[in-house]
Amino acid sequence: MGAAEGARADHADGWRQWLRPQRRFLLILAVLAVVTRLIWVLLVHPPWDYVYSDMRLYVLRAVSLAEHGIAPSRQMAWQAFGTHYILSLPFFLLGPEKPWSAQYALGAVMFGLCSAGAVVLSYLIALRLFARQWMARAAGIVALCWYPNLSTAGFFLSEPPFLLFNLWTTYCLIRVLQEGKRALAAGVFGGVSFMLRPQSAIFLALAFLVWLVNCLRLPRVRLRHIGLLALPLALALAFSLWRFHVHTGYWGGIAENANMNLTAARCHNIVTQAFKSKPLLLRSKRHGNTRDGRRVSLPGYRVLSKRFADESPLGLRPAMRSPTIRFVGYVGDPKIHRGLRRECYRRTGAIEQLRYSVVNLALQWFIAKQWPTNERGREYFLPVTEVFRYLFQVLVLIPSLIGLVAAIRRAREDPPRALVAVNLLSICVIAAVFFGDPRLRTPYDPYALLLALPVYFAIARWYRARAGRRADAPLRDA
Secondary structure (H helix, E strand, O other), rough: OHOOOOOOHHHHHHHHHHOOOOOOOOOHHHHHHHHHHHHHHHHHHHHHHOOOOHHHHHHHHHHHHHHHOOOOOOOHHOOOHHHHHHHHHHHHHHHOOOOOOOHHHHHHHHHHHHHHHHHHHHHHHHHHHHHHHHHHHHHHHHHHOOOOOOHHOOOOOHHHHHHHHHHHHHHHHHHHHHHHOOHHHHHHHHHHHHHHHOHHHHHHHHHHHHHHHHHOOOHHHHHHHHHHHHHHHHHHHHHHHHHHHHOOOOOOOOHHHHHHHHHHHHHHHHHHHEEEEEHHHHHHHHOOOOOOEEEEEHHHHHHHHHHHHOOOOOOOOOOOOEEEEEEEEEOOOHHHHHHHHHHHHHHHHHHHHHHHHHHHHHHHHOOOOOOOOOOHHHHHHHHHHHHHHHHHHHHHHHHHHHHHHHHHOOOOHHHHHHHHHHHHHHHHHHHOOOOOOOOHHHHHHHHHHHHHHHHHHHHHHHHHHHHHHHHHHHHHHO
């Protein structure tokens, strides 16, 4: 073996020795994560007790997929499809016929295991970021006890599977940067994340930029790694576009609710109502009824309108002068929504649209409450949710943003930490363009915690150094 090969082998052995997690701690962490999550989804907060609104639609689409496969139906294209595809597995295995008790139980176990896997991955990512193993352990313990990600496991929503697969993607990407391994796995898990939430494409694009600014400094990452990573992502995108075309009859989308969400974000309306005919629309408008037709509402904007007057910098200020937008047609029709947004842009102008983005981002951090906990089960679970919402605001938000800026500034020196940072940056971009919500933010909380931890460590080190200088001062004076 030559000197160069020997040096590379020694380097790899050093990485393996350092990065091999203490098996006992990892085993204990994994067992605790699985046990707590299964107790949560099977006994404390079973998701089958909360099948309404979005959760009900995910279940109905999962059943429809198990019964009919990918058949033309515009309703199947309303939301991103990854969640109801995963949720359809129990109905494929046990049958779509009612009663659904066994199917619900299997689905609950799947979602609980997704949440448990995220705890383990948070620890494994921390091992690769921090030189001090106690910091990695602290990250694992915080992830285990982080109630928001435990809470969402009790709902049939996109958060639990997206939490798992996005962390898995990040972990594999870090291994690609550090070792030149797991490129194909990163692409596969990234493709699943995209199908669960198409917004993950922003993170993947930013991750590519992290590699681009470091391509000459990362000899282990070669073009074949980029190809292995890109192939599953391209297949996921192609399948998503084809599926959307089957359900809607036109090309150019992944989920039609994106049209309505973007309109609401740029027009600041709380309720969107679509009607089959103009007489039905006029009757609804005449009676001031905001609950008929095909109706979609945004709870965060409702909280915003109640808390702040329109004159406030954080006021709702609907572009159409009404918190309700009504029209004749399909609720997700892209042409209708493009016309609505053009009118909202004309009425507001660039400065007001910029203010809308700031308000949308503030919803994610300060204003909106965690849906759907604030609707059902609020007497038991909302107080705990609110405690953790305030803990995030007080203890995590500012340190994580400091850590985000520091990690991006040092992207050339520490690209793995920059990957974590751009993950958090991506949800901030999404919240500003569309709208923020604590529930949509919670799958990104592990990244905020991982970025905040070194900031607290730096503060503690500065405080110890300052205390040491004070202790030495009397000796110097003497």
